[in-house]
Amino acid sequence: MIIRILAFLFCLVLTVQGQEWRSWGADPGGARFSPLTQIDRRNVSKLRLAWTYHTGEKKPGTSNSVGNHVEPFESTPLMVDGMLYFSTPSSRVIALNPQTGQEIWAFDPQVGKGSSRTFHAHRGVAYWQSDDGRERRILFGTFEAGLASRLFALDARTGKPCPDFGDNGSVDLRAATAAKWPGVIYAVTSPPAIYKNVVIIGAEVPEHPSRGPSGEVRAFDVRTGKLIWTFHTIPRPGEPGHEEWEGDSWKDRTGANVWSIMSVDVERGIVFLPVGSAAYDFYGADRKGADLYANSLVALEAATGQPIWHYQIVHHDIWDYDLPAQPVLITVRRDGHEIPAVAQVTKVGFVFILDRRNGKPLFPVVERSVPKSDVPGEAAWPTQPIPVKPPALSRQSFSAKQLSTVTPESNRYCSELFQSLSNHGLYTPYGLESTLVTPGNLGGGNWSGGSYESSTGLFFVNTNEVYAYGRLAPQPEGSPERYRRSSKSGEYAMFWDQNQWPCQQPPWGTLNAIDVNTGNLVWKVPLGRVDALNRDTGTPNLGGSIVTAGGVLFIGATVDDRFRAFDTATGKQLWVADLEASAHATPITYLGADGKQYVAIAVGGGGVFHGKTSDSLVAFALSD
Numbered sequence: 045m046i047i048r049i050l051a052f053l054f055c056l057v058l059t060v061q062g063q064e065w066r067s068w069g070a071d072p073g074g075a076r077f078s079p080l081t082q083i084d085r086r087n088v089s090k091l092r093l094a095w096t097y098h099t100g101e102k103k104p105g106t107s108n109s110v111g112n113h114v115e116p117f118e119s120t121p122l123m124v125d126g127m128l129y130f131s132t133p134s135s136r137v138i139a140l141n142p143q144t145g146q147e148i149w150a151f152d153p154q155v156g157k158g159s160s161r162t163f164h165a166h167r168g169v170a171y172w173q174s175d176d177g178r179e180r181r182i183l184f185g186t187f188e189a190g191l192a193s194r195l196f197a198l199d200a201r202t203g204k205p206c207p208d209f210g211d212n213g214s215v216d217l218r219a220a221t222a223a224k225w226p227g228v229i230y231a232v233t234s235p236p237a238i239y240k241n242v243v244i245i246g247a248e249v250p251e252h253p254s255r256g257p258s259g260e261v262r263a264f265d266v267r268t269g270k271l272i273w274t275f276h277t278i279p280r281p282g283e284p285g286h287e288e289w290e291g292d293s294w295k296d297r298t299g300a301n302v303w304s305i306m307s308v309d310v311e312r313g314i315v316f317l318p319v320g321s322a323a324y325d326f327y328g329a330d331r332k333g334a335d336l337y338a339n340s341l342v343a344l345e346a347a348t349g350q351p352i353w354h355y356q357i358v359h360h361d362i363w364d365y366d367l368p369a370q371p372v373l374i375t376v377r378r379d380g381h382e383i384p385a386v387a388q389v390t391k392v393g394f395v396f397i398l399d400r401r402n403g404k405p406l407f408p409v410v411e412r413s414v415p416k417s418d419v420p421g422e423a424a425w426p427t428q429p430i431p432v433k434p435p436a437l438s439r440q441s442f443s444a445k446q447l448s449t450v451t452p453e454s455n456r457y458c459s460e461l462f463q464s465l466s467n468h469g470l471y472t473p474y475g476l477e478s479t480l481v482t483p484g485n486l487g488g489g490n491w492s493g494g495s496y497e498s499s500t501g502l503f504f505v506n507t508n509e510v511y512a513y514g515r516l517a518p519q520p521e522g523s524p525e526r527y528r529r530s531s532k533s534g535e536y537a538m539f540w541d542q543n544q545w546p547c548q549q550p551p552w553g554t555l556n557a558i559d560v561n562t563g564n565l566v567w568k569v570p571l572g573r574v575d576a577l578n579r580d581t582g583t584p585n586l587g588g589s590i591v592t593a594g595g596v597l598f599i600g601a602t603v604d605d606r607f608r609a610f611d612t613a614t615g616k617q618l619w620v621a622d623l624e625a626s627a628h629a630t631p632i633t634y635l636g637a638d639g640k641q642y643v644a645i646a647v648g649g650g651g652v653f654h655g656k657t658s659d660s661l662v663a664f665a666l667s668d
Contacts, residue, residue, distance in 0.1 A: 063635035065123045068168050068235045070632070072308040073373030076495035076590045078633045082641035084594030087666060088609045088619045094642060094665040095145035099132045101163070102648065102659035114657050115163040116628045117648025118587070121661065123634040124171050125180065127200065130646065130661060133163040135186035137196075139203060142644075143636040145663060149203035153196060153214075157189040165651070167305070167491075167629075168235040170243065171200065172266050181206060181266065183243050185217060185232020193217040193230050195245055195264065210269030217247065220271075222257035224296075230257045234491075237306040237315055239346035241266045244315055246302030251364070253524030254324045254331070259301025261317055263349060273349030277301065277319050277337050284351065288336040297331065299323030300338040304491050305370035307386070308346060309400060315346040316373075316386055316400070320366030325485075326474050326529040327362060327516060329421030334359045341371055341388050341396070343403060353403035357390055359425035362417070362473050364485035365391045369493030376406050377501065377561045387496070387560065392470070393438030393488035393507055394431050397560060407433040407563045414471035419516050419527055424473050433563030437507045437556045438488045439548070440470040442480065446548050448541075450577050458547035461539070465513050474516050474529055484512025484538060486652065492588040492601060492630070497612060501561045504591060504612070506571055506601055508584050509552045511539035536652075544584070544603070544653060545574065551582030553602060555589070557615060567615040572602030586651060588630035600627025600645050603653045607631075607645060607664075625649030625658035640665045 062079040069076050083091065102114070121130035127148065128140040139148040154161045169184040180200035187193055195217055197209035205213020222230040228250055236245040244263045250256045263272045277300040279285035286294065299322040307316045322331055322338040339358035344351055358365045369389040376383040376397065386400040397406045411427040439446075447462060449455050466472075467480040474481065487508045494505040514537050516527040531537040539547045546552045551570040559566050572583030587601035596618065597610045603626050609619040624647055631645035642663045649657040 065121070065632040065634050066171055067122070068120050068170070068305055069307070069370055069372070070590070072238070072310050074305065074307045074370040074493070075372060075498070076588065076630065077497060078590065078592045080592055080633055080635055080641050081594040082635070083592065083596060083633070083643070083666060085596060085611055085618060088596050090667050091609070091619055091621070091643070091664045092667040093621070094663045097140055097145040097147070097661045099136070099138070099659040099661070101132055101134060102657050114650035116165055116651035117646045117659060118165050118167045118629045119646045120168045120630040121632055121644055122169065122171050123632060125200070126637055128644070129169055129171065129182055129200070131166045131169050131184060133166055134161050135166055135188060137169055137182060137184060137198065137203065142634060142642065143638050143640070145661070151198055151203040153186050153194065154188050160189045162187055162189045164231055165233050167233060170235045170238050172238050172243070183236055183238070183266065185236065185245055185247070187231030187233070191227070191229060193232055193247065195232070195236070195243070195269070197266070197269065208268060215264060215269045217245070221260060225257050228256050233303055234305045237308050238266070239308050239310065239313065239315060242272060242346060244306060244346065246306070246317070248303040249298045249301045251299065251323055251325045252528065254298065255296045255524065256298030256323065259299055259320070261302050275344055275349045275351070278322065279336065285336040288333050290332045293331045297322060299325070300335070304368055307371045307373055309373055312401070313346050314343050314352060314400065316371040317342040317344065318367035318369060318371055318388065321361040321364055324525050325361070325364040327419065327422065327525055327527045328360055329419070329423070329526065332423045334425060335361065339365065339367060341367060341386070341398065341403070343400070355396070355398055355403045357388065357396055357429060359428060360423070362422070362424060363471070363481060368487070368491045369489055372494050372496050372503070373400060374496050374503065374560050375498060385560070387494060387503055389489035389493050389505055391483060391485060391488040391490060393436045393440060393483055395434045395437065395494070395503065395505060395558060396431055397434070397563070405431065407431055415468040415473065417473040418475045419473070421526065422473065428471050434558045435565055437505055437554065438483050438509055440482055442467060442482050442511065442548060448545065448547050448549055450545060450550070450581070454541045454543070454545055457541045461547065474514055476515060478513060478515045478531065480539060481512045483508070484510050485536065486510045486512070486538065486584065490586055492586055495589045495591045495597070497591045500612070501559050502566060502612060503558045503560050504555065504589050504597055505558065506553065506555050506585055506589060506599060509548060509554070509582070510546050510584050511548070513537050513539050546584070550579070553582035553585045555599065555610065555615065557612070569610070569615040571599070572604050573606070575604065584653065586628040590631055590633060592633060598631050598633065598643055600629060600631060602626060603655060605656060621664065623647045623662070624660050625656040626653065
């Protein structure tokens with residue numbers, strides 16, 4: 045009898061969790077899959093706007109002029125225990141009624157800062173509850189006025205800081221890592237990872253100059269805020285991998301940080317870190333070598349921080365090809381066996397599929413020779429790892445025949461620009477003369493990452509077709525770096541025209557489905573539309589997808605102010621809704637207390653793209 049009751053309770057917990065969205069990626073492994081089926085292929089076209097909530101941090105519908113950067117609203121909400129939790133660009137955390145969008149509570153870490161408030165990209169919060177369910181906490185990092193950065197624990201029911209966590213509810217994240225660099229950014233842009241009673245957090249650190257705050261990853265006790273372990277992403281003397289750093293090049297090196305989202309294999313007690321580039325991103329003469337653990341997928345014991353394995357995806361990065369996306373835990377079925385695996389999306393447009401137990405590739409990867417650098421002192425790594433499967437999801441080479449002809453003006457602008465640039469294929473380093481880099485640092489893939497449907501083995505990835513250009517210009521004597529990326533359009537110039545239309549032929553953004561069991565591309569469709577051209581050109585995009593058991597994939601991401609649904613089996617577009625601005629965020633879906641399935645997404649615009657901006661969180665449901 046007791047066994048039956050326990051089995052019933054276990055099934056009840058699984059059912060409730062399936063109706064919620066408890067982690068940034070739906071589950072700790074980041075699959076971004078929901079078992080809900082109320083909305084399916086047949087009725088998704090009947091979705092209608094259910095409610096809208098405005099944060100008050102942007103004026104809806106206003107235009108963001110070219111060059112005027114507005115911080116994007118990139119938050120992915122959580123829905124747990126009848127509460128919808130999300131964060132804003134000023135690090136506020138808000139709880140709403142999931143059925144109505146009415147505010148329940150709001151917490152502001154920058155209260156009283158007035159006009160000196162800091163705004164920055166912030167992708168969400170994490171949820172933790174005790175085994176008995178009595179304690180429930182929201183955990184998140186901040187970037188505040190005065191360059192402050194803290195890790196907060198809030199009571200999930202009230203939004204009040206937990207007094208037993210750190211210093212009255214928060215831990216100062218700068219004190220141990222950035223105190224030596226008081227005027228330098230140290231910010232948390234993504235939600236931490238949760239493993240049992242441990243909260244694991246990374247941070248954004250400078251990309252220039254090369255010396256600055258550490259990109260180390262730390263774990264804290266979720267109840268007390270006490271530091272449990274620290275993992276040095278740039279190994280120190282006596283640590284494995286330190287020998288990869290020449291001389292003192294490791295010392296005070298910034299970068300090699302985890303600014304994106306981590307994943308946790310709860311069963312095996314492993315946390316997966318997508319580690320970014322070592323600084324300075326585009327010039328590495330003062331860090332000769334492969335630069336371990338930069339640009340690596342690293343597996344650690346989640347309880348202790350001890351390394352289990354690592355796989356470096358870019359050697360000696362001089363392109364800003366940091367690992368931008370959450371590693372997604374998947375299962376590869378092969379020869380009648382199920383292999384626990386992890387899929388890592390890259391800015392180059394690759395998807396690396398590795399055995400999550402040991403880091404070994406499950407499809408062949410070859411080290412291919414790549415172009416040398418002509419910059420004095422630079423020693424580009426002679427080879428880079430190229431997976432044979434899955435195929436590259438973005439174009440990685442360019443010729444004059446591929447120049448855009450969408451309008452005569454665009455073709456003329458892009459032709460003149462292209463004639464001033466040199467390119468020698470994938471992994472061409474920025475040189476002394478203006479250089480075209482394919483793909484650029486916007487991707488390919490980006491933090492948008494992928495979503496995964498276990499029953500079919502399909503992995504869905506949205507990618508950009510955006511290149512970059514620039515040269516490494518000598519800097520004045522006494523500068524932090526001898527060379528720095530530069531161009532007539534600034535340090536981070538993109539290979540696009542005055543309209544931000546990429547200079548290559550469309551599609552400029554795509555949605556892709558990969559069979560992880562075979563490594564084959566199942567389908568590929570343009571993602572987005574340029575209304576001025578009256579074509580489904582695809583557009584540059586930032587923000588991820590989710591999939592449901594109803595056979596529907598939902599995604600915003602595009603710069604055309606729309607939210608879409610696709611058939612997971614075919615890639616056919618099933619539904620589209622106009623938004624106040626572009627939704628550079630990842631949506632969620634959940635079952636409300638009223639029995640309705642909702643789909644919610646943050647709508648903000650801004651970021652690297654010009655266009656309309658907003659401060660909206662919107663939810664859709666089937667019309668009555």
